[in-house]
Amino acid sequence: MRKSGKSLGYICRNLGLSKTTAYHHIRKHFGRSIKLIEIDTKSIEGIGEILGAFASDGSAVKNGYQIRFYYGENEKEYVKSFASLLQATVGKKPRI
16 A cells, blocks of 8 residues: 555554554565755764754754754844755755
8 A cells, every 4th residue: 555655544544553553564664754864973063053053943843854943034144054054964955
């Protein structure tokens, strides 16, 4: 069913399985659907700044796959430099 594009909820309802059980077997046979990120550990200062920014101005989205940072209009220059830092450290281009 997963190969034909059926959702996890659909599979669970039709097979009478819990989501945890179905997810375990889907992940076992098909791998992760979300790729793990690789962090450049050479940049300790960058990692520290990202963690500090998350602690002060960030939050995690409920789905667990996104983080958000909140800044004011007067911080546009910092946002640009922070976006560059994120891209260099995490390897993902943030959406601004």
